[in-house]
Amino acid sequence: MELKDKLVSSFFAYEDGLDVQSPLHDICSDAIKKFDEKGFPTKKEEAWKYTSLNAILKQNYSLFPKAETGLEFKDVMRYFIHDIDSYKIAFVDGRYSSNLSATSHDGLDVCLMSSALSKPKYRAIIEKYFNKTANTEDSLTALNTAFLKEGAFINIPKGKIVDKPIQILHFSTGKEPAMMLQPRNLIVVGEHAQVQIIERHQSLTENPVLTNVVTEIFADKRSLVDYYKIQNDNPGASLIDNTYISQEKESHASVHTFSIGGHLTRNNLNFYHKDERVMSTLKGITIIGEKQHVDHHTLVNHACPNCESHQDYKGIYSDRSTGVFNGKIIVEKEAQKTNAFQQNNNILLDDKATINTKPQLEIFADDVKCSHGCTIGQLDEDAMFYLRSRGIPTKEAKALLMYAFANNVLESVKIPEVKARINKLIAKKLGVNLGFEL
Amino acid sequence: MAYTEEELKKELETKEYEYGFYTDIESETFPVGLNEDIVRAISRKKEEPEWMTEWRVEAFRAWEQMIEPEWANVHYKKPDFQNISYYSAPKKKDKYNSLDEVDPELLETFNKLGISLEEQKKLAGVAIDVVMDSVSVATTFKETLAEKGIIFCSISEAIKKHPELVKKYIGSVVPKKDNFYAALNSAVFSDGSFCYIPKGVRCPMELSTYFRINQAGTGQFERTLVIADEGSYVSYLEGCTAPMRDENQLHAAVVELIALDNAEIKYSTVQNWFPGGKDGKGGVYNFVTKRGLCETNAKISWTQVETGSAVTWKYPSCVLKGDNSVGEFYSIAVTNNYQQADTGTKMIHLGKNTKSTIISKGISAGKSQNSYRGLVQVNSRAENARNFSQCDSLLMGNNCGAHTFPYIEAKNKTAQIEHEATTSKIGEDQIFYCNQRGIDTEKAIALIVNGFSKEVLNKLPMEFAVEAQKLLEISLEGSVG
Known part of the structure; x- marks a missing residue:
């Protein structure tokens, strides 16, 4: 059976578990209708021109894990940024794992989507924010909405400066031969509040996993949201990440995406400006090889005057890997004095590697200042010679230059431990030990 | 070449201004509608050989299966292809003597351009092939060109006189099934220009085609084929106008350029089809397929100034097949009122050490939409391919839009590709500076726009550069605000 049919038919089984009276039920059944009508995106659609899902959709994914699997913290500790104190929300095969997590209701809510959806005290927030920015026309987002069950719910009240970062981790154990996960996160950041969040998806075996995650973030007036996505999964895992960020007056949201592992990764990152003087930052480093495929689709919708956006994506591609960058900036009629900047630099290391990029304005x-720049090139031969002539072996010299290339993006990472972790991941990916940290 | 000014004058004097721009010429028009019979009838009318007829019919059959593309960033009422006459030829060719009959609109345009018709006649050194309502009316300077072995004639004449060349090259760059409009053109093209430059010949003058839609309710489908044989050089100009009409007219041309080893083709276009009224009524739909093929060491350079048409859908492309070949694209697209333009280029790098340059300047005013859409593709065998692209947009007022859709696809690690784009408006301080020096705002804008477009204007041949500058001014008239 095709995955689409399987999903649609299993929705009816899943629907039984829902309260027919709740407004949520309508949202879910509308969403499955939308998905049924549109199906999975194909290469014929402009937004999916360079990324084909065909191969990964062929797997016979199980949609609901049968048994709960307990994981010990020490087994998965290395996937956390464990050297700092943090709030943690961890999921194993789509279910909440209390022994891996450290949640809180003390002055802020770091808890579960399922409890936020069911508890009356969160009803107002859910009604106000849930499924409001997410693009209900997008078939994959609709699919996620239809099977809405679990995820992280973070609510930072007005004026709260969160004392430590929040980590969201999704593990898949590989108990099932193939697994499809659809976590749903909602993050509401109140006026003047500040928060740092780290998100990671990790499969523990080589078994195929398809994750279709939707994250909605609301940044209220003058809030600060700093979000890091670490994508270093096993070669069997594919990730479709849909993130929607809605920003109010003078808020500042930034998202850093580090794509290093995984089979196929698609990042749909969308920023919507709701008021004036908003600032958005989108940065990414992609270092992939073998037959990996990473696709960054960004959208910044400038709808209000005096807003700024900065995008900087760096990519290094080797072997037979494929990279896609599609950065879209829309500046609406009202959005005078917009300052939008976009940069995408790519290095191709092998003949079989491919990069497709489309910076779109x-x-x-x-009355706006908009510019984009895009380059595709190689490592500078003169620089290589300089390093080689000083006794640095080719491999290390190459790695050094690549570090330097990616450093612009790393510089703006505000949590030193995250920066150190990314450095290590890059060094490992490049197969070198430079003996220092940038 | 011994071609003195005296001789030139004589040749010009003996030729009356027979490539006229008359609105009231009686013409022979086919009934509206399109089917296989019409395609065959066009072919018969033109006394074409069997292979040409079959080629057309094949294209028509393919076209029937195709769906009109919708991906372009333009919105318009789709033309009803069964409500267009596919052939319209001026009947009496001996009637174009008096200047009084010239379309006053056109005269006005020429006056605005500062080119009197007298002067037009004397655009020295320009051989013109005029295509009016799809039929080639006259080709000047034929003898002079023939001395050099250059063939410059209408494509229907070429089909009869040089079938071996036409048969070999037609459809070789733009296959008849290439896209919806190319297939339509292949089926029904009624005329166009043909040019062949023999080995090692440097064409002594600019060759030029002038296109004009005259008749109401007709579509114009010309086919241009330019072949530059090994080591030759040619510079080709193309100009387009149409009178004002309320309904939309369709123009779907195909241009194929073939530059063999070491050859160079420079193709310049000044497109000034009727852009529609101030309220967006009427205007020409310009759906054109232009593509050039470069063999080893060859070079193709497209230069275009697009000021007209209600809807433009045009991507002059270069297939850089041979090693060391070079492709260039210089474009200015101006849109005003309700005009929409989706234009750009494709640079397909196939050979080693191929180079391409793209400079695109978009200026939008009024309620218009101006898009740049381009593709730079480096295939896996194209070692050391190099591309530089720059697209700048200038916006006037906040009712217009400027968009860029650059596609960049690299499959070779030695590729070096740069792309940059900026969007801005005319600075108030720039205008103030001009005002302060006694230059009124309208003039100041023209001045600034000219500066903005300089890089492209510089690439135009002399005759066109002056005209193009003036055209820019006219197109932007009244857009100050």
């Missing part, structure tokens, strides 16, 4: 306002 759609501008309807006249």
Whole structure:
């Protein structure tokens, strides 16, 4: 049976578990209708021109894990940023794992989507924010909404500066031969509040996993949201990440995406400006090889005056890997004095590697400063020679230059431990030990 | 070449201004609608050989299966292809003597351009092939060119006189099934220009085609084929106008350029089809397929100034097949009122050490939408391919839009690709500076726009550069605000 049919038919089984009276039920059944109508995106769609899901959709994914699997913290500790104190929300095969987590209701809510959806005290927040920014027309987002069950719910009240980072981890144990996960996160950051969040998806075996995650983030007035996505999964795992960020007046949201592992990764990162003087930062480092495929689709919708956005994506591609970057900036008529900047630099290391990039500007306002730059090239031969002539072996010299290339993005990482972790991951990916940290 | 000014004058004097721009010429028009019979009838009318007829019919059959593309960033009412006449030829060719009959609109345009018709006649050194309502009316300077072995004639003449060349090259760069409009053109093209430059010949003058839609309710489908044989050089100009009409007219041309080893083709276009009224009524739909093929060491350079048409859908492309070949694209697209333009280029790098340059300047005013859409593709065998792209947009007012859709695909690690784009408006301080020096705002804008477009204007041949500058001014008239 095709995965689409399987999903649609199993929705009816899943529907039995829902309360027919709740407004949530309507949202879910509308969503499955949307998905049924549109199906999985194909290469014929402009947004999926360079990324084909065909191969990964062929797997016979189980949608609901049969048994709960307990994991010991020491077994998975290395996937956490464990050298700092943090709030943790961990999921194993889509279910909440209390022994891996450290949640809180003390002055802020770091808890579960399922409890936020069921408890009356969160009803107002859910009604106000849930499924509001997410693009209900997008078939994959609709699919996620239809099977809405679990995920992280973070609610930072007005004026709260969160004392330590929050980590969201999704593990898949590989108990099932193939597994499809659809976590749903909702993050509400109140006025003047500040938060740092780290998200990671990790499979523990080589078994195929398909994760279709949707994250909605609301940044209220003058809030600060700092989000890090670490994507270093096993070669069997594929990830479709849909993130929607809605920003109010003078808020600042930034998302860093580090794509190093995984079979196929697709990042749909969308920023919507709701008021003036908003600042958005989108940065990413992609270092992949073998037959990996990473696709970054970003959208910044400038709808209000005096807003800024900065994008900087660096990619290094070797072997037969494929990289895609599609950065879209829309500046609406009202959004005068917009300052939008976008940069995408790529290095191809092997003949079989491919990069497809499409920096796209759609501008309807006249008093704006918009620019984008895009390059594809190689490591500088003169620089290589310089390093080699000083006794640095080719491999290390190459790695040094690649570090330097990616450093622009790393510089703006605000949590030193995350920076150190990314450095290690990059060094491991490049197969070198430079003996220092940048 | 011994071609003195005296001789030139004589040749010009003996030729009356027979490539006229008349609105009231009686013409022979086919009934509206399109089917296989019409395609065959066009072919018969043109006394074409059997292979040409079959080629057209094949294209028509393919077209029937195709769906009109919708991906472009333009919105318009789709033309009803069964409500267009596919053939319209001026009947009496001996009637174009008096200047009084010239379309006053056109005269006005020429006056605005500062080119009197007298002067037009004397655009020295320019051989013109005029295509009016799809039929080639006259080709000047034929003898002079023939001395050099250059063939410059209408494509229907070429089909009869040089079938071996046409048969070999037609459809070789733009296959008849390439896209919806190319297939339509292949089926019904009524005329166009043909040019062949023999080995090692440097064409002594600019060759030029002038396109004009005259008749109401007709579509214009010309086919241009330019072949530059090994080591030759040619510079080709193309100009387009149409009178004002309320309904939308369709223009779907195909241009194929073939530059063999070491050859160079420079193709310049000044497109000024009727852009529609201030309220967005009427105007020409310009759906054109232009593509060039470069063999080893060859070079193709496209330069275009797009000021007209209600809807433009045009991507002059270069297939850089041979090693060391070079492709260039210089474009200015101006849109005003309700005009929409989706234009750009494709650079397909197949050979080693191939180079391409893209400079695109978009200027939008009024309620218009201006898009740049381009593709730079480096295939896995294209070692050391190099591309530089720059697209700048200038916005006037906040009712217009500027968009860029650059596609960049690299499959070779030695590729070096750069792309940059900026969007801005005319600075108030720039205008203030001009005002302060006694230059009124309208003039100041023209000045600034000219500066903005300089890089492209510089690439145009002399005759066109002046005209193009003036055209820019006219197109932007009244957009100050």
